[in-house]
Amino acid sequence: MNPRVTLATTRRILQQLRRDPRTIALLLVLPTALTAVLRYVFDDDQAVFTRVGPLMLGIFPLATMFVVTSVATLRERTGGTLERLMTTPLAKLDLLLGYALAFSVAAVAQIAVLLPVSLLLLGLEVEGPLWALVLVAVLVAVLGVALGLLGSAFARTEFQAVQMFPALILPQVLLCGLFAPRDSMGPVLGLLSDLMPLSYAVDALRALAVEPGFGSGQAVDTAVIAGVALAALLVGAATLPRRTG
Amino acid sequence: MVNSCVRVSGLHVVRGGREVLHGISFDVPRGQVLGLLGPSGSGKTTLLRAIVGVQVVASGSVDVLGAPAGDRSVRGRVGYATQSPAVYGDLSVRENLAYFADVLGLPRGAVAEVIERVDLAAHADRVVGALSGGQRGRVNLAAALLGGPELIVLDEPTVGLDPVLRERLWALFHELAAEGAALVVSSHVMEEAGRCDRLVLLREGVVLADATPAELRAGTGTDDLDQAFLRLVRQEAQA
Ligand SMILES: Nc1ncnc2c1ncn2[C@@H]1O[C@H](COP(=O)(O)OP(=O)(O)O)[C@@H](O)[C@H]1O
Ligand SMILES: [Mg+2]
Numbered sequence: 001m002n003p004r005v006t007l008a009t010t011r012r013i014l015q016q017l018r019r020d021p022r023t024i025a026l027l028l029v030l031p032t033a034l035t036a037v038l039r040y041v042f043d044d045d046q047a048v049f050t051r052v053g054p055l056m057l058g059i060f061p062l063a064t065m066f067v068v069t070s071v072a073t074l075r076e077r078t079g080g081t082l083e084r085l086m087t088t089p090l091a092k093l094d095l096l097l098g099y100a101l102a103f104s105v106a107a108v109a110q111i112a113v114l115l116p117v118s119l120l121l122l123g124l125e126v127e128g129p130l131w132a133l134v135l136v137a138v139l140v141a142v143l144g145v146a147l148g149l150l151g152s153a154f155a156r157t158e159f160q161a162v163q164m165f166p167a168l169i170l171p172q173v174l175l176c177g178l179f180a181p182r183d184s185m186g187p188v189l190g191l192l193s194d195l196m197p198l199s200y201a202v203d204a205l206r207a208l209a210v211e212p213g214f215g216s217g218q219a220v221d222t223a224v225i226a227g228v229a230l231a232a233l234l235v236g237a238a239t240l241p242r243r244t245g
Numbered sequence: 246m247v248n249s250c251v252r253v254s255g256l257h258v259v260r261g262g263r264e265v266l267h268g269i270s271f272d273v274p275r276g277q278v279l280g281l282l283g284p285s286g287s288g289k290t291t292l293l294r295a296i297v298g299v300q301v302v303a304s305g306s307v308d309v310l311g312a313p314a315g316d317r318s319v320r321g322r323v324g325y326a327t328q329s330p331a332v333y334g335d336l337s338v339r340e341n342l343a344y345f346a347d348v349l350g351l352p353r354g355a356v357a358e359v360i361e362r363v364d365l366a367a368h369a370d371r372v373v374g375a376l377s378g379g380q381r382g383r384v385n386l387a388a389a390l391l392g393g394p395e396l397i398v399l400d401e402p403t404v405g406l407d408p409v410l411r412e413r414l415w416a417l418f419h420e421l422a423a424e425g426a427a428l429v430v431s432s433h434v435m436e437e438a439g440r441c442d443r444l445v446l447l448r449e450g451v452v453l454a455d456a457t458p459a460e461l462r463a464g465t466g467t468d469d470l471d472q473a474f475l476r477l478v479r480q481e482a483q484a
Contacts, residue, residue: 020335088349
């Protein structure tokens with residue numbers, strides 16, 4: 001691994017992102033627009049939006065970053081640039097960390113739009129510190145990037161890469177506690193829910209919405225998200241083959 | 246032989262469950278332009294991928310610059326241009342090459358140098374996706390030349406180019422060889438064979454001939470290299 005190569009990769013990915021208005025819209029506009037829709041779907045029951053609104057700060061970054069990363073790495077593979085890079089001194093972790101850093105920057109931008117709009121225009125109320133919300137949201141975004149990279153390291157074709165979204169993300173959304181509280185789930189679903197990193201983001205965001213501080217519970221949740229993201233990056237680097245058949 | 250940049254020996258490769266290279270052996274010395282000629286599907290790309298170390302091989306060995314192909318110690322000393330351009334279509338020529346130069350740890354001057362070499366200075370700040378196919382191919386080539394690699398592996402670099410440009414590129418290849426690099430250049434057009442210092446003719450994953458163009462003409466009794474290839478195929482079928 002080499003920081004110079006990692007940062008050069010980050011810069012290159014951000015240059016590409018800047019030229020891609022559709023992806024920028026997907027990252028910056030869509031989550032905010034959908035959160036606004038959610039707000040008006042529950043227009044006559046503000047309590048529902050107060051409960052689920054904060055969770056969108058976890059779910060949207062995860063889902064959008066996963067999709068954008070999967071597509072970007074897939075293009076890297078089908079365009080042959082991945083093969084070219086594999087003949088250079090670039091370490092696989094340089095590439096994966098380069099992506100993680102670039103999309104972390106994008107995640108900060110995403111939250112910088114989503115959070116103010118939610119708080120100021122949509123009437124979202126949170127008790128916890130803003131920095132903690134931003135931290136959790138950015139970590140979930142990095143988790144989305146890491147899972148996207150891991151998923152595409154396993155995928156051999158475009159079709160397989162697309163299949164990764166329903167396989168890796170939808171179960172997390174179903175079981176994270178958005179639709180039913182996690183403690184009301186049966187033992188099997190509860191265990192599955194405990195195994196899914198998004199659950200910890202939702203726990204942390206729910207607590208930050210109603211409690212004024214950043215307690216040890218949220219610290220543990222945050223550490224779990226960061227740990228899973230890091231593990232996914234390392235496994236992704238280990239499984240990405242330099243040689244193919 | 247210390248002089249050997251590439252040494253392929255008894256190479257077998259299986260792709261998609263089928264053996265596509267059946268025991269390939271040859272050497273490439275420094276300072277030589279080796280032409281890897283053969284019809285489409287004969288295994289040229291597979292062989293080049295094995296040389297740059299991105300192809301899973303079944304058996305045999307490929308040594309490059311004194312180390313196994315793809316070894317950490319040779320990455321960055323081998324330039325590789327794939328058949329279809331492997332560059333970022335949404336970045337400019339300069340941005341593309343600057344990134345690859347950073348990955349190789351080269352100074353910024355290296356970028357301008359290769360842009361000049363492939364004659365793209367006038368288009369350096371254009372987005373690659375907006376260039377013509379031939380120009381994109383030269384960006385791809387420029388990336389393979391970054392840092393003056395000791396071994397340069399080019400997969401069909403002249404396909405689809407106009408004769409003037411093709412002429413220029415072949416002159417460039419010989420220039421690079423004269424500077425001490427070894428080049429392996431593939432083509433499915435026998436016309437190009439005459440421009441190489443030496444030829445390895447590949448057919449259905451087997452080396453049909455390994456000779457200089459002059460030896461090939463003499464051995465098959467024809468000046469036309471296309472004819473020479475056909476005669477070799479016929480000889481092989483009779484044997
Ligand atoms: N990705 C792949 N998966 C399976 N088989 C492949 C793949 N790429 C090429 N082949 C097969 O390997 C053989 C050699 O192909 P290739 O090396 O691309 O030949 P050439 O470059 O001379 O056209 C062909 O029979 C081709 O069908
Ligand atoms: Mg080919």
